[in-house]
Structure formats: C-alpha cells, structure tokens
Amino acid sequence: MxxxxxxxxxxxxxxxxPQFNDLIFPLATPMRLFHGAAxxxxxxxxxxxxxxxxxxxxxxxILRWSEETQKTSIFRQPSNFANGNTxxxxxxxxxxxxxxxxxxxxxxxxxxxxxxECIDGKRLNSPNDIVTSRDxxxxxxxxxxxxxxxxxxxxxxHSERPTSLYRxxxxxxxxxxxxxxxxxxxxxxxxxxxxxxxxETGPSPHRIHACCLNDDKTRILxxxxxxxxxKNEFADGLRCDEQGRLWCGWSGGxxxxxxxxxxxxxxxxxxxxxxxxCANLCFGxxxxxxxxxxxxxxxxxxRVNARGVAGG
Numbered sequence: 001m002x003x004x005x006x007x008x009x010x011x012x013x014x015x016x017x018p019q020f021n022d023l024i025f026p027l028a029t030p031m032r033l034f035h036g037a038a039x040x041x042x043x044x045x046x047x048x049x050x051x052x053x054x055x056x057x058x059x060x061x062i063l064r065w066s067e068e069t070q071k072t073s074i075f076r077q078p079s080n081f082a083n084g085n086t087x088x089x090x091x092x093x094x095x096x097x098x099x100x101x102x103x104x105x106x107x108x109x110x111x112x113x114x115x116x117e118c119i120d121g122k123r124l125n126s127p128n129d130i131v132t133s134r135d136x137x138x139x140x141x142x143x144x145x146x147x148x149x150x151x152x153x154x155x156x157x158h159s160e161r162p163t164s165l166y167r168x169x170x171x172x173x174x175x176x177x178x179x180x181x182x183x184x185x186x187x188x189x190x191x192x193x194x195x196x197x198x199x200e201t202g203p204s205p206h207r208i209h210a211c212c213l214n215d216d217k218t219r220i221l222x223x224x225x226x227x228x229x230x231k232n233e234f235a236d237g238l239r240c241d242e243q244g245r246l247w248c249g250w251s252g253g254x255x256x257x258x259x260x261x262x263x264x265x266x267x268x269x270x271x272x273x274x275x276x277x278c279a280n281l282c283f284g285x286x287x288x289x290x291x292x293x294x295x296x297x298x299x300x301x302x303r304v305n306a307r308g309v310a311g312g
C-alpha cells in the first residue's frame with residue numbers, strides 16, 4: 001500500500017484554477033489499497049462498518065476493503081455481475097446487476113429483495129449507476145453496456161427498452177424519468193438535491209447534464225449540458241462535495257486518467273492522476289474527506305480538503 005511517487009510529474013495533482021490548490025494537501029497523493037480487479041466500479045462507503053464496498057464486474061464479485069484491518073475480502077460471489085452500488089436510508093446495500101438486468105436490495109439479514117427488473121412487461125437493459133435521495137427514493141441509470149459483452153455479464157440478451165433514467169419511489173413504484181438520454185451512466189445529486197447530475201456516455205464527447213428537479217423531486221423540469229469532455233476524454237461516475245463541486249471519474253490515457261474536479265458552474269478546476277482508467281468514486285471516512293477511487297484494476301484512496309455530501 002504505497003503512495004504514488006510525487007517526484008514523478010505525471011503523479012502530481014494538476015491545477016487548472018488556483019482554487020484547486022486549496023482542495024489538495026501538498027503531500028497527499030493517491031494510495032493503492034488493492035490491486036487485482038478486472039474492472040472496478042460502484043464504490044460505496046459504509047461508515048458503521050468502516051468499510052468500502054465496490055464491484056469487480058468481470059470477476060462477478062463485490063469486494064470489501066476494511067479500514068480497520070486494511071485488508072480486502074470478497075463480500076459476494078457470484079454477484080450477478082454487479083455494477084453500481086449505493087446505500088439506502090435504512091443502511092441497506094442497493095445494487096445494479098448486469099446479468100439479471102435488475103436492481104436489488106440486500107436486507108440486514110442477507111436476503112435479496114428485487115426492486116426493479118421490468119417496466120411495462122419489458123426487461124431493463126443493464127442497470128449501471130444508482131443513488132438515493134433524502135426522501136428514500138432510489139434513482140438509477142439503465143444503458144446497454146451490460147448487454148454488449150460477456151466480459152460484463154451480458155452478450156446474450158437484447159435491448160427491450162430505451163436507455164433511460166428511472167426513479168423507485170419509497171412505496172416501491174417505478175417511474176420513467178427520461179427516455180431520451182443516450183446511454184445514461186453516472187449520476188449524483190447536488191448538496192440541496194435541487195439538481196441531479198447525469199453523465200451521458202453515448203455521444204462523443206460525453207456530456208454531464210445538470211437536471212433541475214421539481215420541489216417534490218419526482219421529475220425533471222429542465223436540463224442543460226453543464227460539461228462536455230474534450231476529444232479522447234471519457235467521463236464515467238461522479239460525486240458532489242458539500243460546496244457543490246463535482247468530482248468525476250475520468251480516463252483518456254496518461255495525464256488524463258484519474259479524477260477531474262469541476263466547480264458548480266462547470267469550470268474545470270484540476271486533476272488528480274492515477275496510473276489507470278478511473279470508473280467511479282465516492283467519499284468516505286469518519287469526516288467524508290477521503291476520496292475512494294475505483295480504477296480499472298485497483299482501489300485508491302486520497303485525503304482531500306473537502307467533504308462529500310452525506311449519503312453520497
């Protein structure tokens with residue numbers, strides 16, 4: 001578990017705006033906590049367990065890293081080629097599964113409850129990323145990536161529905177929020193939950209949409225493209241800190257792989273490099289100031305001078 005070499009220029013955080021320097025501690029650099037995944041995704045922090053759970057999709061497992069022991073173990077295998085994970089307001093693990101094309105909840109006693117798998121009699125594609133809101137609703141994206149390859153648990157099915165964004169009400173009912181996103185992927189809420197950010201990875205360049213929600217957070221009133229990736233850059237998952245800044249999993253090769261940080265208005269503030277593609281991330285630790293980075297084959301952690309939104 002060695003930190004990256006700060007003497008290597010490629011490993012140093014890079015500021016595009018001076019305020020980024022206030023977010024990065026001078027001697028902090030990502031530390032590799034685990035290596036050996038085939039494609040890491042969907043990290044979620046469980047504070048009461050002092051543990052980070054994340055998916056290793058092609059190896060069909062969910063892994064658990066313990067802050068107390070500093071060791072990684074297998075939480076679930078097979079996982080139905082799980083991708084995104086989150087935690088609901090009762091502290092239960094909620095998971096997107098590629099192979100079964102469904103969203104599930106792990107109860108406190110270990111039982112699995114199916115939350116969503118069909119809409120109007122048609123199967124979901126491959127639920128990808130997932131978040132919960134303060135009212136207990138669950139929001140998830142449903143692109144086709146899990147159908148395209150056996151590497152991610154698919155390859156044998158076909159799409160029955162448009163790639164869409166969905167909301168599961170606390171009473172269990174499912175609403176179609178938007179059917180016109182081209183392969184919606186990562187998503188997160190702004191600190192006050194007035195905005196839902198959605199990464200659209202079908203188009204090139206990728207787009208990060210800022211979606212304005214109605215007062216009861218049940219539908220989108222309007223949306224704007226807040227950020228477009230540059231040529232040969234790719235966005236995946238993202239999280240907000242308490243000041244509304246966006247921390248985004250990023251890739252595109254050396255000098256681009258890692259985490260890209262944006263101001264609430266979309267200004268690119270800076271970049272935290274890691275030596276492999278970064279899929280998704282989350283904040284964790286007692287003060288939510290550790291950034292956990294699920295990269296292609298590894299899990300990294302770096303302390304930052306910011307606090308992630310609670311529940312995010």
